[in-house]
Amino acid sequence: MSASYILKRIALIFYTLFIVSLLVFGITQVLPADAAVMMLGENATTEALEALRNSMGLNDPIWMQYLRWIGGVVQGDFGTSLRTGQPVGPALFSALGTSLTLAVFSLTFMLALALPMGVVAAIRRGKATDLFVSFLSYIGVALPEFVTATLAVLFIADWWGILPPAGYVPLSQNPVEGLRHLVLPVVVVSIIMIAHVSRMVRSELVDVLHTDYIRAAHLKGLSRGRILLRHGLRNALLPAITIVALDVGYLLGGVIVVEEIFSIPGIGRALMAAIQARDLPVIQAGVLIMAATYSIVNFAADLIYAWLDKRIQYD
Amino acid sequence: MTDFLRRLLATPQGLIGSLVVVLVLFAALTGAWLAPHDPDAMAALARYKAPGGDYLLGTDQYGRDILSRILSGARSTVTMALLATLLGTLLGAVVGTGSAYLGGRWDEAIMRTVDAVMAIPSLLMALLVVSLLGASGANALLAVAIAFMPGMARITRAVALTVRKQDYVSAAVARGEGSLYIVLREMLPNVIAPIVVEMTIRVSFAVMLFATLSFLGLGAQPPAADWGLMVSEARQYLHRSPWILIWPSVVIAITAIGFNLLGDGLRDALNPRT
Numbered sequence: 001m002s003a004s005y006i007l008k009r010i011a012l013i014f015y016t017l018f019i020v021s022l023l024v025f026g027i028t029q030v031l032p033a034d035a036a037v038m039m040l041g042e043n044a045t046t047e048a049l050e051a052l053r054n055s056m057g058l059n060d061p062i063w064m065q066y067l068r069w070i071g072g073v074v075q076g077d078f079g080t081s082l083r084t085g086q087p088v089g090p091a092l093f094s095a096l097g098t099s100l101t102l103a104v105f106s107l108t109f110m111l112a113l114a115l116p117m118g119v120v121a122a123i124r125r126g127k128a129t130d131l132f133v134s135f136l137s138y139i140g141v142a143l144p145e146f147v148t149a150t151l152a153v154l155f156i157a158d159w160w161g162i163l164p165p166a167g168y169v170p171l172s173q174n175p176v177e178g179l180r181h182l183v184l185p186v187v188v189v190s191i192i193m194i195a196h197v198s199r200m201v202r203s204e205l206v207d208v209l210h211t212d213y214i215r216a217a218h219l220k221g222l223s224r225g226r227i228l229l230r231h232g233l234r235n236a237l238l239p240a241i242t243i244v245a246l247d248v249g250y251l252l253g254g255v256i257v258v259e260e261i262f263s264i265p266g267i268g269r270a271l272m273a274a275i276q277a278r279d280l281p282v283i284q285a286g287v288l289i290m291a292a293t294y295s296i297v298n299f300a301a302d303l304i305y306a307w308l309d310k311r312i313q314y315d
Numbered sequence: 316m317t318d319f320l321r322r323l324l325a326t327p328q329g330l331i332g333s334l335v336v337v338l339v340l341f342a343a344l345t346g347a348w349l350a351p352h353d354p355d356a357m358a359a360l361a362r363y364k365a366p367g368g369d370y371l372l373g374t375d376q377y378g379r380d381i382l383s384r385i386l387s388g389a390r391s392t393v394t395m396a397l398l399a400t401l402l403g404t405l406l407g408a409v410v411g412t413g414s415a416y417l418g419g420r421w422d423e424a425i426m427r428t429v430d431a432v433m434a435i436p437s438l439l440m441a442l443l444v445v446s447l448l449g450a451s452g453a454n455a456l457l458a459v460a461i462a463f464m465p466g467m468a469r470i471t472r473a474v475a476l477t478v479r480k481q482d483y484v485s486a487a488v489a490r491g492e493g494s495l496y497i498v499l500r501e502m503l504p505n506v507i508a509p510i511v512v513e514m515t516i517r518v519s520f521a522v523m524l525f526a527t528l529s530f531l532g533l534g535a536q537p538p539a540a541d542w543g544l545m546v547s548e549a550r551q552y553l554h555r556s557p558w559i560l561i562w563p564s565v566v567i568a569i570t571a572i573g574f575n576l577l578g579d580g581l582r583d584a585l586n587p588r589t
Contacts, residue, residue: 012427019431027443142571144523146530147546147564154553154560253436257527271439272531275446287443291434 009302013295020291021073021284025066028280039082073288079281083274088285092267096289098168099255099266102189105182106251107244110190110197115240117194118201119233125206133198140195145257149188153261156184168264185262189254193247200243205236238309245301249294322584329580335573343393346386354379354387354540363556373558375549381562388540388563393570395456396521402460404514407467412506414468415475416498426472429465437462441524445533452541455534459524463517470513474506481505508585516578519571526567542567 036052037044053059057068072079078088121133157165164181171178208214209232217227256268263269267286274282323329342349351371358378366373372381414425435443444458478484479502487501526543528534535541537548542563549559 012430015427016431016434019428020434023432023435024443027447031447138572138575139568141575142519142523142568143564144527144530144543144567144571146527146543147567150546150550150553150560151564154557158554249433249436253438256436256438256442257531260531272442275442278446283443283446287435287439290436290439291431294434294436 005306006303009299013292013299016295017288017292021070021288022066024284024287025069028284029062029065031278031280069284073285078285081274081279081282083277083279083282088281092270092282092285092289095265095267095270096293098170098264099259099268100293101171102182102185102255102258102264102266103248103251105186106189106193107248109186110193111244113190114194114197115201115237117198119205119228121198121202122205122209122236123228130202133202137195137199140191143191145188145192145254146261148191149184149258149261152184152188166261166263168262181262185258185264189251189258192254193251196247196250197240197244201236201240204239205232208232208236238305241301241305241308245298248297252290252294319584323580326580326583328576329584332573332576332578332580335569336577339389339393339570339573342386342389344390346389350380350383350386352380352383354383355538356380363552363559365556366558372562373556375545375559376552376555381545381559384540384545385542385562385566388542388545389566391452391535391539392522392525392542395452395525396459396518399456399459399525400463400514400517400521402456403463404467404510404517406460407464407469408471408503408506408510410464411468411471411473412475412498412502415472415479416494416502418479422472426469429468432465433469437466438524438527441528442531442533445528450533450536452535452539455525455528458528459521462524463521467510467513467517471506471510474509475502478502478505512578512582512585514578515574515581519574519578522567522570522574 036049036056036058040048040052057065060068069079076089078092080086081088081091084091117133117136121130124130153165157163163183165184167181169177169181171182214227214231217231222230252268255266256272258264259266259268260272267289270282271286271290273279274286324333347354356379358374362374362376362378364370364374364378370380370382372385375381375384410425410429414422414429417425432440440462441455441458444461445454448454448457484497484501487497492501525534526541526546529541529543530547532547535544537544545563546560546567549563553560
């Protein structure tokens with residue numbers, strides 16, 4: 001892995017964010033919302049609205065508005081929320097922290113289940129265990145988060161009363177209550193990813209177990225466990241890193257729904273509220289932050305992949 | 316064709332998937348006539364009925380027959396998912412094949428931009444497009460199509476790149492055919508099989524994405540008998556009768572599983588190695 005590859009990859013992140021910023025700025029420009037009316041209310045006089053538009057620069061050409069916005073973003077200033085009048089940056093970044101807590105727990109939970117499921121299914125290919133795992137993953141992939149979330153709330157929170165149906169308690173404030181509130185959201189957001197990743201791991205491992213070097217290892221008389229660990233898993237799990245990183249895009253989408261249903265004050269919920277209220281600065285910043293998170297995770301995954309697999313030479 | 320069908324139905328995925336999809340399409344086409352009751356007829360005395368008797372799946376908070384609502388909702392839900400997938404695939408295929416055909420710097424630039432757009436989660440993309448156009452069924456269709464476009468562009472490009480190396484494309488170039496002719500007449504027909512597989516699986520995503528948009532209040536609007544909307548509305552009444560919630564959820568899941576299985580079956584049937 002050369003320094004020029006890393007530089008190229010970083011340049012790509014900036015290109016991605018540039019395209020996303022153009023896109024989201026374009027969309028919010030066309031949105032039927034007038035920031036001046038939102039701030040002063042429906043009854044404001046025409047003169048007052050015009051004065052505010054002038055002072056906010058809303059009458060400037062679009063490219064100038066874009067440059068002003070992106071110039072602020074580069075300096076860490078995401079603008080002011082039209083709804084709350086508070087700076088957008090700090091509020092969104094603290095919400096992002098909450099969402100990342102949810103995301104990290106979900107990824108960990110997903111890997112802890114999906115990897116063993118995929119491995120067991122591949123080893124016992126065609127047997128009852130394999131069919132059972134495939135069956136589960138078909139069902140898992142087909143259940144949208146809002147359905148699993150609603151059913152989970154119905155059965156586990158309402159009928160059995162084991163876990164709280166909604167809400168969020170910061171882990172730093174009360175770890176036990178915090179974890180209890182995280183269980184249902186984490187499980188719900190993980191289900192589709194578990195189904196997807198376990199299937200990928202299974203098919204990767206099945207392919208690897210049919211290669212010549214595995215046959216050679218068998219002929220050499222190595223034990224089955226050793227072959228699986230040293231030769232099979234190592235080569236089958238590498239592609240899984242890329243798949244998991246791409247799934248983070250899906251995870252970020254799922255987080256929006258789950259935060260909305262479980263009333264978790266994360267970035268997804270902030271975005272939903274902003275979209276409903278046409279709070280343009282929050283929409284712009286929120287989408288940009290989500291895209292940045294996705295890009296950085298995929299960058300990290302590429303680095304880990306290249307570091308683990310020395311055969312890969314990027315130019 | 317019959318050989319292909321035999322191969323498709325020989326695998327369990329292909330068999331079950333085909334059965335479920337045929338059933339779902341049948342419901343989408345004839346559901347409105349099959350419905351035993353008027354899907355919008357309210358009955359104050361027959362609210363929150365459990366399944367059984369006159370109401371096979373029970374009734375909802377207004378005493379409407381759930382089975383009838385699911386059957387009549389099949390048309391809009393399934394048709395929309397199919398149309399959105401088709402539109403998204405067409406848009407993506409044009410970008411993907413075009414990019415593969417142009418090659419070189421253009422290909423690089425187009426694909427990096429497609430990658431950039433994919434950094435926005437598809438649900439978020441759909442939410443943005445709907446908020447731009449306004450919440451309605453037709454706009455949700457466009458939103459899902461746009462959300463699908465970059466992914467389909469990537470896949471068609473990958474397939475098209477292999478096709479581009481084939482001799483008949485070189486022959487067309489040598490004949491001096493125009494770019495548009497080569498992309499549309501020579502390359503597109505040959506990239507169709509793998510794209511059909513991907514499309515089939517995407518229909519199940521589309522069903523789920525539509526349902527999610529309706530659930531969030533940005534897709535179909537009440538009193539439409541849309542499956543996602545039915546789940547959304549049922550949440551308030553789940554203590555009175557969980558069936559209002561469970562049935563549409565089950566139907567969404569069955570439809571999504573059906574298209575998923577069919578996609579996997581098609582992949583195996585189209586793959587000459589198996």
